[in-house]
Amino acid sequence: MIEKNRMQPGEADILHSFSAQALLDSLFAFVGVVTFDGILIEANQSALKVAGLQPSDVIGKPFHETYWWSYDPDVQAELCLALARGQAGETSRYDVMVRVADERLMMIDFMLAPLRDAYGNIRYLIPSAIDVSERYSIQHEREFLLARERIARQMAEQAVRRVERLQTITSALSEAVTPLDVARVVVEEVRQTLDAHQVAMYVRSVDGTALEVLHSTNAPPTDTTAPVPITMLLDTTHPLGETLKTALPVFLVSQADREALYQSVTLPPPLAADAHGLALLPLEVEGQVMGVCMVSFAEPRQFPQDERAFLWAIAVQCAQALQRARLYSTMQEAVTTRDHFIAVASHDLRTPLTVMLGQAQLLDRRMQHAQLGEAFTRPIQAIVQQSLRLNRMLTSLLDLSRIQTGQLVIERDWFDLRRLVERIVAEVSPTLSRHTLELLATPDPLRIFADELRIEEVIQNIISNAIKYSPAGGPILLTLEQRDEHLCVAISDQGIGIPLEAQQHLFEQFYRAANVQHSSFTGLGIGLYIVREIVQQHGGMISCTSQEGQGTTFTICLPLSDHN
Numbered sequence: 098m099i100e101k102n103r104m105q106p107g108e109a110d111i112l113h114s115f116s117a118q119a120l121l122d123s124l125f126a127f128v129g130v131v132t133f134d135g136i137l138i139e140a141n142q143s144a145l146k147v148a149g150l151q152p153s154d155v156i157g158k159p160f161h162e163t164y165w166w167s168y169d170p171d172v173q174a175e176l177c178l179a180l181a182r183g184q185a186g187e188t189s190r191y192d193v194m195v196r197v198a199d200e201r202l203m204m205i206d207f208m209l210a211p212l213r214d215a216y217g218n219i220r221y222l223i224p225s226a227i228d229v230s231e232r233y234s235i236q237h238e239r240e241f242l243l244a245r246e247r248i249a250r251q252m253a254e255q256a257v258r259r260v261e262r263l264q265t266i267t268s269a270l271s272e273a274v275t276p277l278d279v280a281r282v283v284v285e286e287v288r289q290t291l292d293a294h295q296v297a298m299y300v301r302s303v304d305g306t307a308l309e310v311l312h313s314t315n316a317p318p319t320d321t322t323a324p325v326p327i328t329m330l331l332d333t334t335h336p337l338g339e340t341l342k343t344a345l346p347v348f349l350v351s352q353a354d355r356e357a358l359y360q361s362v363t364l365p366p367p368l369a370a371d372a373h374g375l376a377l378l379p380l381e382v383e384g385q386v387m388g389v390c391m392v393s394f395a396e397p398r399q400f401p402q403d404e405r406a407f408l409w410a411i412a413v414q415c416a417q418a419l420q421r422a423r424l425y426s427t428m429q430e431a432v433t434t435r436d437h438f439i440a441v442a443s444h445d446l447r448t449p450l451t452v453m454l455g456q457a458q459l460l461d462r463r464m465q466h467a468q469l470g471e472a473f474t475r476p477i478q479a480i481v482q483q484s485l486r487l488n489r490m491l492t493s494l495l496d497l498s499r500i501q502t503g504q505l506v507i508e509r510d511w512f513d514l515r516r517l518v519e520r521i522v523a524e525v526s527p528t529l530s531r532h533t534l535e536l537l538a539t540p541d542p543l544r545i546f547a548d549e550l551r552i553e554e555v556i557q558n559i560i561s562n563a564i565k566y567s568p569a570g571g572p573i574l575l576t577l578e579q580r581d582e583h584l585c586v587a588i589s590d591q592g593i594g595i596p597l598e599a600q601q602h603l604f605e606q607f608y609r610a611a612n613v614q615h616s617s618f619t620g621l622g623i624g625l626y627i628v629r630e631i632v633q634q635h636g637g638m639i640s641c642t643s644q645e646g647q648g649t650t651f652t653i654c655l656p657l658s659d660h661n
Contacts (some may be wrong), residue, residue: 120659128140129223130159130223133184136157158483160176164196165196165197172194179207182209188252190206190208195226195600204230211223214486228614233588256403258408266283274422276423277311279415284314293314294394296314296391298391299390300380311364336349336355337389340386346379346632348395349377350398364393369393372395375394376391377389378412378415382417383420388416388419406505442539447566454485457480489557494623496554509547512545512549513542515539518577521553521556522536522575529564533570535573537575538578543579545658546656551635556653558587558624560573560575561624563588566613567592567648580654583637586652590648594646596645600612606626608622608626637653637655639653
């Protein structure tokens with residue numbers, strides 16, 4: 098039985114060969130055998146089938162010259178290095194594209210390992226691989242998604258930075274008073290944000306026939322010279338002229354782009370003639386293009402959509418700021434003319450008024466001395482009172498002019514505030530018929546370092562308002578007291594009061610509360626504005642508490658000494 102089953106000579110080698118080949122073919126992975134010299138002597142069916150090959154196509158050939166590798170010299174060179182490392186006893190493993198059936202490429206995880214005999218000598222090199230196309234596709238897609246996410250994040254961060262920069266520009270433009278201030282802000286911010294080579298702002302001349310350089314990158318920060326006129330064609334043969342005519346931005350990638358699109362390509366000063374990337378932004382308000390902002394770059398620039406939108410937003414903000422600055426300039430000119438007129442008119446009116454008032458007061462005293470009846474004295478007293486009222490109005494107008502031109506002078510010295518208030522009460526009381534002035538104060542002197550004439554003007558103004566706006570008469574209480582380092586005068590009446598919504602506007606010039614605008618109470622609306630300015634120039638404060646129909650209290654607090 099044993100003899101019957103014993104293998105015949107040579108049978109073991111055949112069985113061994115058959116088992117090795119069967120084992121290789123049964124593997125799902127791609128496996129082969131390469132001699133020490135790099136000749137492929139075995140390849141399993143998986144490796145052959147995926148490439149549509151027969152054993153005769155590859156067996157017995159140099160491994161690096163076989164169908165899988167021969168499509169790309171770089172791939173072959175990398176395999177030769179792996180073969181050399183295998184001959185040196187090293188294992189190589191890397192991902193590589195190999196050619197398979199129908200000239201397609203497949204990503205494999207490739208390994209080449211040396212195979213040693215029982216004596217430790219390297220006899221063969223064993224190449225093996227598995228298909229990682231799906232894994233590679235997933236990894237590639239993951240890398241693509243990560244790259245897209247990274248780009249999106251970078252774009253978002255860039256958008257945030259530009260929005261913040263736009264907010265900074267908007268804030269700076271809101272404080273720009275003159276057109277030159279506007280130009281300085283825009284030129285510098287655009288240059289920094291986009292790393293531009295040069296930025297220049299041009300505005301139309303007064304007659305609208307030419308452009309003038311308002312400000313540019315190369316201009317000194319303290320430049321106050323008049324705008325320089327640009328003498329060049331402003332028609333559509335030049336990008337500048339096209340921007341002015343169409344009110345649309347123009348973006349030119351390079352100098353060659355500019356030369357291909359326009360007949361005239363000379364850039365206006367002070368821009369460099371060799372500039373490449375160029376953006377021309379119209380400064381348009383209400384359908385009128387008042388100028389152009391030009392941004393140049395030393396290299397070609399593609400101007401992506403987000404950058405174009407950013408530049409357009411700046412141009413809109415700039416145009417609006419320019420319009421505001423021009424309107425403000427016009428307003429300032431009108432205010433200057435008004436203030437000059439008020440100052441001259443008030444001065445010219447005061448001279449004849451002083452003469453008229455003096456003569457009326459002299460005539461009043463003579464009539465009283467002659468003991469003439471009330472029918473004679475009343476008209477003269479009316480002239481005196483109205484002349485005094487007109488004199489106060491002229492004083493207010495002059496003070497308003499001085500305040501707005503920064504010429505209101507405060508001349509401080511020490512004086513007794515209690516004595517000043519007592520004198521005012523003594524002078525005003527005889528002229529009142531339905532009101533009484535009551536003073537509540539300490540008998541001790543209350544010395545203060547201030548301008549006595551200006552403080553008298555403040556108190557007189559408040560008392561005058563208390564009398565005017567309490568037509569039914571009644572007491573007017575003046576309270577004088579010291580509060581820490583301040584002396585405070587509170588003047589209270591029982592008049593018509595001030596609506597709550599009007600109290601926050603009381604000290605604005607030309608403002609009058611709604612309950613007196615359409616009544617018989619006359620006034621210019623500048624008295625309290627002047628009062629506040631005088632008090633603030635003393636380092637003091639003025640406040641108001643009132644309830645409509647029940648009266649008003651104004652409180653003036655002045656520092657005892659000069660805190661300035």
